[in-house]
Amino acid sequence: MSIEKKKIIRAKDVIRKGITTIDGMATAQEAAAKMRSEQKRCLLVEKRHSDDAWGIVVVQDFIKEVLVADRSPNEVHIYEIMTKPVITIPADMDIRYVARLLFNCGIRRAPVEENGELIGMISLSSLILDNEFF
Numbered sequence: 001m002s003i004e005k006k007k008i009i010r011a012k013d014v015i016r017k018g019i020t021t022i023d024g025m026a027t028a029q030e031a032a033a034k035m036r037s038e039q040k041r042c043l044l045v046e047k048r049h050s051d052d053a054w055g056i057v058v059v060q061d062f063i064k065e066v067l068v069a070d071r072s073p074n075e076v077h078i079y080e081i082m083t084k085p086v087i088t089i090p091a092d093m094d095i096r097y098v099a100r101l102l103f104n105c106g107i108r109r110a111p112v113e114e115n116g117e118l119i120g121m122i123s124l125s126s127l128i129l130d131n132e133f134f
Contacts, residue, residue, distance in 0.1 A: 011098050012091035014127060015112045015120030021046045024055060024079035028066050031057060031078050042109055044118070045082045053085030054111065054118070088113040089122055099127050 022031050022043045031043055045055030057078050065081040066073050087105055089098055091114035102110060102124050109123035 009095045010091065011089050011093045011095060011112050011122050012114065012119065014095060015091075015122050016126060017120045019044050019111060019118050019121065022057070022078060024048070024077065024082065026078050027074050028062055028071075028076040028078065028081065029073040032062060032073065035059070041123075042121070043078075044086065044111060045078055045084065054088070055079070055082040055084035056086045056111075057082040058109070086111060088118070090114075091119060095127055098122060099124065 020034065020038050020040050020043050022034060022045060024045045026034075035041070035043060042056055042058040045057060047054060055078075061081045061083070062073075065071070066076050087101070087107065087110050089101070089110050089112045091112050093101075102108065102122075108125070109121055111118045112120050112122050
């Protein structure tokens with residue numbers, strides 16, 4: 001009888017490499033243009049200094065805080081609609097725990113961190129669609 005050992009899939013195995021950032025002082029209009037041109041669903045908001053935390057702005061923020069609120073996108077700054085601080089995922093975390101963390105926190109995506117550096121993004125959909133877990 002052979003016992004088959006299941007390979008553990010880690011966050012770093014399913015990330016989308018590369019992080020797109022934006023300054024918190026940018027307008028929603030500038031951020032939306034950047035998201036369109038780079039085909040991104042979110043942007044990380046840059047730290048102001050080394051002790052600061054990363055922020056994140058996602059498509060839903062634009063819908064809720066700009067469109068639904070009937071605000072002018074060229075008058076809304078990203079720091080007004082972003083979420084901060086961002087939950088980061090350790091690169092070596094098992095994707096079962098990544099899925100649980102994202103789901104329990106009510107978020108769809110998060111940056112992945114390795115050795116203090118952000119190395120990519122992970123999303124709930126990438127856990128399902130971009131690997132052979134299922």
